Amino acid sequence: MNIAEEINRLQELRDKGALSEEEFVKAKAAILNPPATPAASVPMTPERQAEQERTWAMLLHFALLLKILGAIGAIVIWQVKRKDLPGIEPHGKNAVNWILSELIYAAISGLLCMILIGIPMLMVLGVLGIVFPIMAGIKANNGQVWKYPLSIQFLK
Structure with a gap:
């Protein structure tokens, strides 16, 4: 599922009342700004x-x-x-x-x-x-x- 589909799904859940406005904003921010994954360390050969x-x-x-x-x-x-x-x-x-x-x-x-x-x-x-x-x-x-x-x- 791409970003646009995820946001549309969140909007539908908000419109149905399953998500509050605050939950919608947090979930949308999490989709748009995912946490950075730590770079894999190169093993010491x-x-x-x-x-x-x-x-x-x-x-x-x-x-x-x-x-x-x-x-x-x-x-x-x-x-x-x-x-x-x-x-x-x-x-x-x-x-x-x-x-x-x-x-x-x-x-x-x-x-x-x-x-x-x-x-x-x-x-x-x-x-x-x-x-x-x-x-x-x-x-x-x-x-x-x-x-x-x-x-x-x-x-x-």
């Missing part, structure tokens, strides 16, 4: 899960390019997504290991700036802080877990 793991892992590593803000973002991504996407776990641990290692290396290099050797060390660390997350992000997008070279394994 193994392929879709693997794709999401690769994407989030890549974003987790690329976030490190934003330094302090990115480090916080990477940790948040890891903590939020690790239950739904277990493949994120090693990427999150590697990123945190690199963040902590980079902080330690920066502190040591900063202290060594007094004897001038720390300046080139800070420059190298700055380059590695850009190159390593890019390499890790590319590898993550390919489905590989890449451990940052020179990172101390705080989380295993």
